[in-house]
Amino acid sequence: MGCSCSKGARTNDTIIDENINNVKERRSTPYIKPSKKRKNSASSRIANVGSSSDGFLNDNDTTLAVLIPSDATNSTPMSSGEVSKVNIERKSSRSVFQRRPNIETNKLGAPQQPKMTRITSVSNGERGAQVVAGWPSWLASVAGEAINGWIPRKADSFEKLEKIGQGTYSSVYKARDLETSQIVALKKVRFANMDPDSVRFMAREIIILRRLDHPNVMKLEGLVTSRVSGSMYLIFEYMEHDLAGLASTPGVKFSEAQIKCYMKQLLHGLEHCHSRGVLHRDIKGSNLLLDHNNNLKIGDFGLANFYGDHQKQPLTSRVVTLWYRPPELLFGSTDYGVAVDMWSTGCILAELFNGKAIMPGRTEVEQLHKIFKLCGSPSEEYWKGSKLPHATVFKPQQPYKRCVAETFKSLPSSALELVEVLLAVEPHARGTTALALKSEFFTTKPFASDPSSLPKYQPRKELDVKLQKEEARRKKGTISKENEMKQVARESKAEPAPDANAELVASIQKRQGENNQTSMSEKFNPNDDTALKSVMVRGSSRSPPRKELRMQRSFVQRGSAQLTKFSNSVAARDASHFAIANPRWFEDKYNNKKEKQKDGDDCTKDKEYAGKKNILTINCLCYVRMNISGPLVSAGENLDVMFKEHERQIQLSCLSG
Numbered sequence: 001m002g003c004s005c006s007k008g009a010r011t012n013d014t015i016i017d018e019n020i021n022n023v024k025e026r027r028s029t030p031y032i033k034p035s036k037k038r039k040n041s042a043s044s045r046i047a048n049v050g051s052s053s054d055g056f057l058n059d060n061d062t063t064l065a066v067l068i069p070s071d072a073t074n075s076t077p078m079s080s081g082e083v084s085k086v087n088i089e090r091k092s093s094r095s096v097f098q099r100r101p102n103i104e105t106n107k108l109g110a111p112q113q114p115k116m117t118r119i120t121s122v123s124n125g126e127r128g129a130q131v132v133a134g135w136p137s138w139l140a141s142v143a144g145e146a147i148n149g150w151i152p153r154k155a156d157s158f159e160k161l162e163k164i165g166q167g168t169y170s171s172v173y174k175a176r177d178l179e180t181s182q183i184v185a186l187k188k189v190r191f192a193n194m195d196p197d198s199v200r201f202m203a204r205e206i207i208i209l210r211r212l213d214h215p216n217v218m219k220l221e222g223l224v225t226s227r228v229s230g231s232m233y234l235i236f237e238y239m240e241h242d243l244a245g246l247a248s249t250p251g252v253k254f255s256e257a258q259i260k261c262y263m264k265q266l267l268h269g270l271e272h273c274h275s276r277g278v279l280h281r282d283i284k285g286s287n288l289l290l291d292h293n294n295n296l297k298i299g300d301f302g303l304a305n306f307y308g309d310h311q312k313q314p315l316t317s318r319v320v321t322l323w324y325r326p327p328e329l330l331f332g333s334t335d336y337g338v339a340v341d342m343w344s345t346g347c348i349l350a351e352l353f354n355g356k357a358i359m360p361g362r363t364e365v366e367q368l369h370k371i372f373k374l375c376g377s378p379s380e381e382y383w384k385g386s387k388l389p390h391a392t393v394f395k396p397q398q399p400y401k402r403c404v405a406e407t408f409k410s411l412p413s414s415a416l417e418l419v420e421v422l423l424a425v426e427p428h429a430r431g432t433t434a435l436a437l438k439s440e441f442f443t444t445k446p447f448a449s450d451p452s453s454l455p456k457y458q459p460r461k462e463l464d465v466k467l468q469k470e471e472a473r474r475k476k477g478t479i480s481k482e483n484e485m486k487q488v489a490r491e492s493k494a495e496p497a498p499d500a501n502a503e504l505v506a507s508i509q510k511r512q513g514e515n516n517q518t519s520m521s522e523k524f525n526p527n528d529d530t531a532l533k534s535v536m537v538r539g540s541s542r543s544p545p546r547k548e549l550r551m552q553r554s555f556v557q558r559g560s561a562q563l564t565k566f567s568n569s570v571a572a573r574d575a576s577h578f579a580i581a582n583p584r585w586f587e588d589k590y591n592n593k594k595e596k597q598k599d600g601d602d603c604t605k606d607k608e609y610a611g612k613k614n615i616l617t618i619n620c621l622c623y624v625r626m627n628i629s630g631p632l633v634s635a636g637e638n639l640d641v642m643f644k645e646h647e648r649q650i651q652l653s654c655l656s657g
């Protein structure tokens with residue numbers, strides 16, 4: 001899915017056709033008029049309760065309509081030719097409450113890859129109906145498809161209990177559904193001035209979530225929105241844990257059967273996503289949520305997108321958290337498939353046995369180096385056949401030898417075998433979820449445990465929130481040194497590197513590069529506190545070494561031309577300081593036509609989103625310094641020398657810190 005400002009001359013009607021032809025409505029609950037109450041589903045109830053005391057209703061939410069996923073009972077499939085017509089015609093009479101036709105199937109009954117879905121404006125008639133249903137017009141006009149067929153739930157039918165997570169563009173609250181007494185998670189999405197691009201971005205997440213229906217995929221239960229406040233809540237089942245948090249809990253050690261249990265669920269969930277034409281593109285432990293019975297659900301579809309043969313637009317390569325990012329994305333591939341999720345899955349499998357992340361790179365260059373050192377460099381044929389934008393720059397003069405088996409010799413052989421497959425440097429060799437599920441890892445003893453037979457763990461979310469608050473206070477300098485050390489000791493040992501964090505700096509640099517072809521040394525003043533402030537190396541509380549930026553700076557000077565082309569920097573949370581210190585980035589971010597044309601809409605949106613991730617994410621408990629790096633040599637220079645030098649610089653800067 002791209003966005004409505006994408007290329008091509010397709011009409012809205014065509015777009016609606018595609019969407020309707022390919023969307024399977026997950027809800028089977030018939031639409032119930034708001035005056036009726038339903039008893040069984042959190043998502044299909046309409047409350048009539050008064051205001052909650054926690055302010056949930058205080059920001060104009062008293063006027064909110066509560067949104068309820070709905071379906072009409074009439075769902076007769078129709079030919080694609082009919083769909084558009086009927087859809088357009090029906091919208092006035094049946095408005096938004098019609099059930100969506102099922103996803104198309106091929107002759108064998110297998111679901112066909114959905115065509116690329118575009119978020120698009122709906123017509124006035126449909127929008128009008130959506131507004132009547134309780135949706136704010138700003139939402140209906142931009143994200144009609146995302147809300148189509150659903151009606152709002154009222155905010156006052158939920159009692160907010162506490163904040164349990166802070167995402168990049170969202171806050172997540174634990175809340176009680178007052179109609180069912182069920183505990184749910186409410187993900188509040190903010191929109192800056194109801195900015196259409198961010199609304200579309202959120203809409204893509206909703207459309208994707210609505211297309212998925214599997215026990216191992218987080219289910220979107222419904223939506224709550226405000227006519228006026230510019231925020232919206234996604235309702236999810238409440239999950240007590242996430243895999244990264246659990247794995248890093250002191251005293252928690254997973255057995256082989258337990259790891260199999262989690263991996264099996266992850267692969268089943270992914271299999272479902274892939275079969276529906278969805279790539280997750282951010283598989284990592286913290287996005288794998290677990291309920292109290294150890295049922296795993298893949299969450300956070302904020303970076304997910306559709307893929308497949310129909311996918312004509314390039315996808316962005318700037319997705320997936322760095323530690324879990326496959327080499328083809330680091331090479332700049334914009335035409336990729338399920339293999340990206342398979343790579344991340346391989347990283348998680350090895351990590352669960354290893355007890356810590358296996359390739360914790362801090363820059364994209366370092367990440368690639370770690371990949372080459374562990375998994376070997378790609379074959380000659382791969383390089384020859386590769387049209388990847390950055391491949392020639394990164395081709396080492398001497399191939400790197402693979403040493404996965406030596407590195408993970410302590411793993412059970414069937415696990416190692418699967419790791420070997422999933423961490424193949426060449427994407428086609430990673431196989432599919434189905435193949436992985438048939439591997440010996442799952443078919444030999446000890447078999448995967450039943451989730452409910454696993455130990456029940458103490459919920460950690462509340463603790464995590466406390467830790468985040470402490471961390472925030474610490475950053476403000478209000479926590480004593482002693483407490484700080486305690487804090488560091490509690491930090492997760494396998495906390496991933498900042499999310500898709502190259503994008504922010506890349507965007508900044510790109511924009512700066514386009515406007516001002518000067519070297520980065522002028523852009524990053526090593527004495528500038530905005531770039532250096534509050535930097536903490538993971539697991540250490542020492543202050544940021546200024547040297548690093550200086551060294552990186554001189555590095556950059558050599559390769560500045562390349563750097564403006566594709567910065568591979570890894571910015572930590574502190575990128576936010578930099579971003580904030582560069583307001584022009586904000587001004588430019590939606591106006592850079594050049595970038596849009598070049599990268600396609602998906603790329604642009606994802607970069608913007610990833611940029612936002614850097615700005616807003618504060619839930620990670622670990623911090624790394626901002627490394628300004630990237631392709632530091634011009635094509636033709638010796639890559640091995642570059643890697644060595646890069647590593648030396650990082651080591652030096654760590655030592656000098």
Ligand SMILES: Nc1ncnc2c1ncn2[C@@H]1O[C@H](COP(=O)(O)OP(=O)(O)OP(=O)(O)O)[C@@H](O)[C@H]1O
Binds near residue numbers: 168240
């Ligand atoms: N259903 C849920 N139950 C409990 N906690 C949840 C649930 N969904 C999300 N969370 C928590 O809220 C936090 C943010 O959620 P999510 O990852 O969906 O948002 P995001 O803005 O995309 O975040 P990120 O920047 O980490 O990718 C996570 O740390 C997660 O643990």
